[in-house]
Amino acid sequence: MAEQPRADLITPDTHGPRTHTCGDLRAEHEGEEVILKGWVDTRRDHGGLVFVDLRDRYGLTQVVFSPQDNEAAYEAAGRLRREDVISVRGVVRPRGEEMINPDLATGQIEVKAQELNVLNTAETPPFLVSAHEERQMDTNEDLRLKHRYLDLRRPALQDNLELRHRLYRTTRRYFDDNDFVEVETPVLMKSTPEGARDFLVPSRLQPGRFYALPQSPQTYKQLLMVGGMDRYVQIVKCFRDEDLRADRQPEFTQIDVEMTFATEEQVYDLTEGLMADLWADLEDTALETPFPRMTYEEALHTYGTDKPDLRFDLKLHDVSDTFDGSGFRVFQSIIDDGGHILALRVPDAGDTGRAAMDRLEEYVTGEIGAAGLIYFQFPSDGSGMTQNLSTDAMPKEYGRAAAEEIGAGTGDLMLVLAGQAPTVHEQAGQLRLHLGEELGLRPDPGTGPDQFVWITDFPLVEYDEEAGRYVSMHHPFTAPRPEDLDALDENPEAVTARAYDLVLNGNEIGGGSIRIHNRSTQERVFDLLGIGPEEAQERFGFLLDAFRYGAPPHGGIALGLDRLVMLLAGADSLRDVIAFPKNQSGQEPMVKSPDWVDPEQLEELHLRLDLPPDVEPPAHVARHTRLAS
Numbered sequence: 001m002a003e004q005p006r007a008d009l010i011t012p013d014t015h016g017p018r019t020h021t022c023g024d025l026r027a028e029h030e031g032e033e034v035i036l037k038g039w040v041d042t043r044r045d046h047g048g049l050v051f052v053d054l055r056d057r058y059g060l061t062q063v064v065f066s067p068q069d070n071e072a073a074y075e076a077a078g079r080l081r082r083e084d085v086i087s088v089r090g091v092v093r094p095r096g097e098e099m100i101n102p103d104l105a106t107g108q109i110e111v112k113a114q115e116l117n118v119l120n121t122a123e124t125p126p127f128l129v130s131a132h133e134e135r136q137m138d139t140n141e142d143l144r145l146k147h148r149y150l151d152l153r154r155p156a157l158q159d160n161l162e163l164r165h166r167l168y169r170t171t172r173r174y175f176d177d178n179d180f181v182e183v184e185t186p187v188l189m190k191s192t193p194e195g196a197r198d199f200l201v202p203s204r205l206q207p208g209r210f211y212a213l214p215q216s217p218q219t220y221k222q223l224l225m226v227g228g229m230d231r232y233v234q235i236v237k238c239f240r241d242e243d244l245r246a247d248r249q250p251e252f253t254q255i256d257v258e259m260t261f262a263t264e265e266q267v268y269d270l271t272e273g274l275m276a277d278l279w280a281d282l283e284d285t286a287l288e289t290p291f292p293r294m295t296y297e298e299a300l301h302t303y304g305t306d307k308p309d310l311r312f313d314l315k316l317h318d319v320s321d322t323f324d325g326s327g328f329r330v331f332q333s334i335i336d337d338g339g340h341i342l343a344l345r346v347p348d349a350g351d352t353g354r355a356a357m358d359r360l361e362e363y364v365t366g367e368i369g370a371a372g373l374i375y376f377q378f379p380s381d382g383s384g385m386t387q388n389l390s391t392d393a394m395p396k397e398y399g400r401a402a403a404e405e406i407g408a409g410t411g412d413l414m415l416v417l418a419g420q421a422p423t424v425h426e427q428a429g430q431l432r433l434h435l436g437e438e439l440g441l442r443p444d445p446g447t448g449p450d451q452f453v454w455i456t457d458f459p460l461v462e463y464d465e466e467a468g469r470y471v472s473m474h475h476p477f478t479a480p481r482p483e484d485l486d487a488l489d490e491n492p493e494a495v496t497a498r499a500y501d502l503v504l505n506g507n508e509i510g511g512g513s514i515r516i517h518n519r520s521t522q523e524r525v526f527d528l529l530g531i532g533p534e535e536a537q538e539r540f541g542f543l544l545d546a547f548r549y550g551a552p553p554h555g556g557i558a559l560g561l562d563r564l565v566m567l568l569a570g571a572d573s574l575r576d577v578i579a580f581p582k583n584q585s586g587q588e589p590m591v592k593s594p595d596w597v598d599p600e601q602l603e604e605l606h607l608r609l610d611l612p613p614d615v616e617p618p619a620h621v622a623r624h625t626r627l628a629s
Helices: 071-078 141-146 155-177 218-226 264-283 296-303 329-336 354-366 396-406 423-438 519-528 533-546 561-569 599-604
Strands: 033-045 050-056 059-065 085-094 109-120 200-202 210-212 231-239 251-260 293-295 316-318 340-346 374-377 413-419 452-456 461-464 469-472 499-504 507-514 554-560 609-611 625-627
Touching: 033 059, 033 109, 050 071, 050 085, 059 071, 071 109, 155 231, 155 264, 155 561, 218 231, 218 251, 218 533, 218 554, 251 264, 251 561, 264 452, 264 499, 264 507, 264 554, 264 561, 293 296, 296 316, 296 423, 296 452, 316 423, 329 340, 329 413, 340 396, 340 423, 354 423, 374 396, 396 413, 413 423, 499 554, 507 561, 519 533, 554 561
Parallel strands: 059 109, 293 452, 609 625
Antiparallel strands: 033 050, 033 085, 050 059, 085 109, 200 210, 231 251, 251 554, 316 340, 340 413, 374 413, 452 499, 461 469, 499 507, 507 554
């Protein structure tokens, strides 16, 4: 049952505009008469005095009510509850020495209330909202998203959104200083392959036809280069209908950049300049540039991923040659089939107990799907090497030789995985990250020095066994290296793309490429991807036609703005840096989006629903729904 409103408390606002925010007042304001407005964060009754912590976006101010100053205000203050909205007129005075709060910007003063206007009352919120406590973070996330307007009152979330605002401001200033023009591209566009499902929008005026929401403005920004805009930037909404996770949302924001006559070096230099400005403005930190670079192959073979976290130094080592001839049949069969034996040296972990090693083996087989884990321990007491294989299965000298090869010695642990590439590298990379978390080697979000790295020299394509064809590693408009053009037909997997990703602390924050600007090359790449001439003309004729009229070389990058803010804020999820995000199911619980629409709207769009049997539409929709058999 809803609480009864305390309507008798509400009074007109007779104070006029506020003179200060709840984060403004300091010791130098002593004696000033001020007007503050905000939400009641906490209320404390202390025998003849009522203390209220008043909160707005800018901070907290302690307000003191006493019957001697205003009996009516004192009595009304005693009835206040959390989240009531009030206006206070009062005088700033210093707190007593023992009452100073050094953790609060306004902690040296308080406001002695003379008048109180209660502008609105609040029912008890479904979860705690307070600048003092973060217990609301233990609340079910869907409940917080359902009442996002309450969740947004949390200082931590407001700080994240302010950080996002500052990132917008610095980004626009940086690109303006570098002679870029911000151009908006259409949100209703044509469906093009970008690697994920499109969100489709039916057309009322063109029955049976659909717009697609952009996965990126890729073709439009290329056309802007053909149009001579030379330097384009846009902070743009993009949409991808894909499975969600903590660092992925169905709608997200990119910093989208394109330049005519660009080289990879120009893109690197421009992007590093932006990162340096952002870190200087938002973190008060000077970044060291240029950032290190690593090829895709080097990243995969050394760290097991194309987005390595370089903040800790566990590396993969290929010890296949060392174990060749060991007599261990599992290893030998993998080596004979062209597979790999990979080892990780874990410093100062040689005394790990049996229970912990059993848990690690369970993680390797259960979570990352490896066939098994072989380990070699070198106890710190120097008692020699132990292994979880019998000497009959593998003589110890092979383990010692591998340990010597990777530098493992007394006090260390050597972990070994075996399998075919690239799967075994990816599994070893997941194990590396797991160890980084378990051993405290990987800093928590928002702590420790940030580590950028460029990943370069990606393959142009990879073969998709399920689809039975080649697919782009990035997108179909990525240019191959000129020296690799001859291999497009005979050995496409050997073709290197002019593509690059920017990685921060193990997170991909941006990716781009030098684009194809020649019609014949674009048609060859389309053909390699199984897009024939007719389909290419139907889907991309506008771009191919544009290439006929003097298209210049061009290239650029797209940076994930949401992910950048998440990493700068030290947040665990994109949902903490977006004002109104979707949950893991792609829903917005507050407004119940997506939702059913009226049958009349479907009729106008010439659509009928064909639902699976396990989906139960509401009655007014069901009458106009054709259920699948």
